[in-house]
Structure formats: C-alpha cells, structure tokens
Amino acid sequence: AQSVTQLGSHVSVSEGALVLLRCNYSSSVPPYLFWYVQYPNQGLQLLLKYTSAATLVKGINGFEAEFKKSETSFHLTKPSAHMSDAAEYFCAVRGKAAGNKLTFGGGTRVLVKP
Amino acid sequence: GAGVSQTPSNKVTEKGKYVELRCDPISGHTALYWYRQSLGQGPEFLIYFQGTGAADDSGLPNDRFFAVRPEGSVSTLKIQRTERGDSAVYLCASSLDPNTEAFFGQGTRLTVV
Helix, strand or coil, rough: CCCCEEEEEEEECCCCCCCCEEEEEEECCCCCCEEEEEEEEEECEEEECCCCCCCCCCCHHEEEEEEEEHCCCCEEEECCCCCHHHEEHHHHECCCCCCCCCCCCCEEEEEECC | CCCCCECCCCCEEECCCCCEEEEECCCCCCCEEEEEEECCCEEEEEEEECCECCCCCCCCCCCCEECCCCCCCCCCEEEECCCCHHEEEEEEEEEECCCCCEEHHHEEEEEEC
C-alpha cells in the first residue's frame, strides 16, 4: 500500500522568503510523485510531477521539487514566496500500474505574510 | 467546455435523502475518477472508470455509494440514505488515458443536515 505524509499542516512564510513544503512517501516500488495546489473554492491544479526522469523537477509558478529515493522524500520549494502562493498544497503518489489512482497527503496550507 | 465540469457546485440535503452529483469530463478523456475531500484532509479515492466500466471501485465507503458512466463520458455519483458524515467536497477528474495527467474539476460541496 502507498501512503504520503506531509509534515506541517500549516506553514507561514514572509513574502520573498523561501517556501519549503515537506513530503515523504511510502511505496513498495519507486512511484510517480506529484504536487498539486488548491486555491480557495477551486479544483486541484498540477504544479509538477516526477515520473522517473530527472530527480529535480521544475513546475509552474517557480516551484520545484527533488526526488530523493534514499530519503523517500519529494519536498517542494520556491526560492521567493509571493502573495499569490497562499493556497493549500497536496503531495500525491501513484503506482506505475495503469489506473492513475492517486493517494494524497493531508495537505499543507501556506500563508504568506507581507 | 475546456475543463472538467461538476454540477451542482453546492448541494445541501437532509439526512436520509438521495443525491446525485454530476461530472462532465474533458471531451475525449477515457479515464474518469471520483475523489472525496473531507474538511482539512487530502482527497481520497473513490472510484475509477475506464470507458463505461468501473475499473476500480475499491474506495467506495459502503453500498450507499454508487457511480455510473453509461456512455463513457458523463458520470454520476449517487449517494443513498445520506448521512451527516457524507458531508465533503466531491471531486471529479479525467485524463486522456490511465497513464496521463488527470485534470480536476472544482468539486461539488455536499452538506448533509
């Protein structure tokens, strides 16, 4: 069975500061990994995904994530937070078998202070 | 439309009533998924359709929940004898095929009173 743990349900950062959101996964085989963002009253939007190519993955809005197999981690970072980054972020894992069933973490809500 | 459309956006129903939630996937997408997102939690998988058939319904919590996709496009999630614990946002997603990116709709917020 697969599982995802996101450390910290809430993160507060100052505008211009580094954003770091932590994600650890549990999977019997190397999985596909995803980060989604959810703005208030909106659906989930894909930020980036790891599918066993480069371990450092760049996504939209200046976000990137690094897959570290030895640490079973896929942490999300952005060098400089913007007010528009205030949202909830979800890490998700999917096995490589067909079916695209995603297992999500509990989410991290990001607050950006001016 | 360009994206996944879910109707209604909000639904308030009384405990014990029957509800139907609709999902219009992106045109041409063969795979369709339903997830449930309870307050303060991440989405949880309910069911996955490939074409008209339910390929994986392991996430349906009990037999009060049922979903159909009769023509391989629009899907309806049906909940019988609703309970207050069913209150959540129900998300639908579709993808071109089972191995490509899934696009999510905005969800239906169901409140059972």
